[in-house]
Amino acid sequence: MLPLERQKKILDLLTVKKVLKITELTDELDISIDTLRRDLNLLTTQGKIEKIYGGVKLVDRFGESSMDERMVNHLEEKERIARKCSEYISDGDCIYIDSGSTTYQIAKYIKQKKKLTVITNSIPVINELMHCEVELIIIGGKIRQDEQSVVAFDYIFNFHELNVRKAFICCSGITIERGISDYNLEEAITRKKMIELSKEVFVAADSTKFGKDVTISIAPLDRIDTIVTDGNVDRSFLPKFKKTGTTLVIADV
Structure with missing residues (x-):
């Protein structure tokens, strides 16, 4: 070994x-x-x-910092990433928005989309979209109070009934060799299932996540279509990503 x-x-x-x-x-x-x-x-x-x-x-x-701390850390970068992610969302889409401080920001930029269905396990995303025309579906499961999220169990929610066009996933670590990873096993299980079910997978992650391989593996890069990050990403990653099947998108101002 x-x-x-x-x-x-x-x-x-x-x-x-x-x-x-x-x-x-x-x-x-x-x-x-x-x-x-x-x-x-x-x-x-x-x-x-x-x-x-x-x-x-x-x-x-x-x-790992708390959800409240992450909501304000690197906020400008996360908003840029979210705006870029919103450009990939079209009227009529059925999408998944993951729990996380970066993916939460996406909800702010999609309220005017027509006939949009959002599946999520994020309580902040639900609160953000509650009073607009977006159709909301929340995944059933156990509430994680510290993460303000719902972690799902198969016996509560039938994932395979979903028809998810695009999934927007968070993570705590990204490496070329091992893909994306996270600290919490329950969150990782939900993310793995949504990656499996989605036709197209986007990872929204600020530049501090690159080069880290944390506790729980979520998916290798060959399961990820696009990673959207901010302009502070170490430029040494750019040629490495060109050798993979994953597109690295840098969100500009």
Whole structure:
């Protein structure tokens, strides 16, 4: 198993159990204590785990800021991204808008679209579109109060009855090698399902997300049609994206 694969396995195990002993990890991964220590030291340096006596645990929310904080952080960039995303939405579309501070901004720019259907799990998106002509469908499931979102379960909502033309997805990390990722397993499951069901997938993500591979993998780049980001993105990513099937769009002023 490669180091990156081991480290992802460690994070996956901690996502389920929260705290693990060193002996549990060496047995589960079938590696030496020295190899495990190297992996744990790297994950600790990255701020993803915290060492405790005899074991390790996840850093709370991996340093992810709250939804309220994200709503105001990099606001100008997120508004530019949202305006650009709105250009891909046509009258009569059936679209999915994900929970997230960037995708929320899209709702502000689509209120005048005709015969538009919006499926969402975002409570702020619902509040934004409640009093316009857009037809709203909310995914059923459990409320995540800290994220102001609904995380879905198959037995509550039949995803396969949806006819979604375009999905606008958020994420917390983007890399060429591993695609898009997020911190929360439940949010990731909903995003994976909507990517599976949608004819065209857009990722709306500000430039700070690039180069990060966080806890839960959502989808590789070959499942993503377009990523819309802001002008602060590291230009070294541009030639790398040209070698993929994903279009990288930079939202200008």
